[in-house]
Amino acid sequence: MTLRVGLLGTGPWARLAHGPALAAHPGVDFAGVWGRRPEAAAEVAGMFGTRAYADADELIADVDAVAIALPPALQAPLAARAARAGRHLLLDKPLADTVEGAREVVDAVERAGVRSVVFFTLRFDAAGAGWIAAQAAAGGWFTGRADWYGAVFGGDDSPFADSPWRREKGGLWDVGPHALSVLLPVLGDVTAVTAARGPGDLVHLTLRHDSGASSTAVLTLTAPPAGAGVAIEFRGTHGVATYPDGLDVPARDAFARAVDALIGGEPHACDARFGLRVTEILAAAEELLAGV
Incomplete structure (x- = not known):
């Protein structure tokens, strides 16, 4: 077709x-x-x-x-x-x-x-989607975290630095969807949300899920380049599952x-x-x- x-x-x-x-x-x-x-x-x-x-x-x-x-x-x-x-x-x-x-x-x-x-x-990267699906199938998680420390406005030479909507909405709306796209399929739908601000556009989320698990997310576009990165992990009856290093996501x-x-x-x-x-x-x- x-x-x-x-x-x-x-x-x-x-x-x-x-x-x-x-x-x-x-x-x-x-x-x-x-x-x-x-x-x-x-x-x-x-x-x-x-x-x-x-x-x-x-x-x-x-x-x-x-x-x-x-x-x-x-x-x-x-x-x-x-x-x-x-x-x-x-x-x-x-x-x-x-x-x-x-x-x-x-x-x-x-x-x-x-x-x-x-x-x-x-969710459309072959390796990343496979890892997320494996954690969802394993179950038994009581907590998780998905932290996105972007450096779009933190001094990095990003092609997205001139984006007005990202400057207005910050990490919550730009990288927050990435965090939720990992947490929801593994831990279930969100039933309660709390939020607090950090420096710059940084936001801390704490979430309760319908599985009974809880999770956190740290979201920002203003991290210093040396402190930028992504950290994802789940903890539960199987131990600790950490998103593998080196799983690059070619956008194309x-x-x-x-x-x-x-x-x-x-x-x-x-x-x-x-x-x-x-x-x-x-x-x-x-x-x-x-x-x-």
């Missing part, structure tokens, strides 16, 4: 992951690119030998599916429009920046009967597996409804941090 796919977005992630994976995928006809800046759309289209669209709805009308690489506040309404037009969705995390926006996407997907996949990077390869999941046609655990659940947890934490 060949899927005619259009790309909405022209930023670093579109250039590093979405564009290369779509252009190389044997099951994809990469139909074109739309961006908020026509010159950027033309540049990205030229990089991957496809067409630049001046209008997002024109692109949506020409394809079977859309891949979206836009800030969450823009992704959600465009995704809902595409779903209502009968287009399958390959989305980025977080699904939206509000619960209402995420629900709109889920409602549109379910009413139209289209497929959706949300790109949580570790992981995104290609997300494309495989969309083309395959079977429902995926990381669909729009899972994206909504992650958004609900992040929003609950944000309300606590704001003192609401």
Whole structure:
């Protein structure tokens, strides 16, 4: 099956992951690119030998599916429009920046009967996904942690340092979805959330899960580069399971597996409804941090 796919977005992630994976995928006809800046759309289209669209709805009308690489506040309404037009969705995390926006996407997907996949990077990395699945199958965990110390704004030379939405929303919304994408399949859905601030954008989460287990997450984009990294572990009746060192996640390869999941046609655990659940947890934490 060949899927005619259009790309909405022209930023670093579109250039590093979405564009290369779509252009190389044997099951994809990469139909074109739309961006908020026509010159950027033309540049990205030229990089991957496809067409630049001046209008997002024109692109949506020409394809079977859309891949979206836009800030969450823009992704959600465009995704809902595409779903209502009968287009399958390959989305980025977080699904939206509000619960209402995420629900709109889920409602549109379910009413139209289209497929959706949300790109949580570790869940589409072969080695990482295998490790997560093994911990979920083992069970018996009473606690876990998933800490993301990003250095996007900590002095590192990151291509995402100019991202306004990341500066506004911080690590909670950018790397928080990664942490939740590991904790939820292993420990179960979240039933209670507490949150506290640290320096900069750093947030500490403590979560209770429906399995009875608890977990923590430290989330930031402002770690000093020397202190950056990811730490994931679970503790329980089997001992301690620690995410293996050296499991790099090539974004292009992981995104290609997300494309495989969309083309395959079977429902995926990381669909729009899972994206909504992650958004609900992040929003609950944000309300606590704001003192609401």
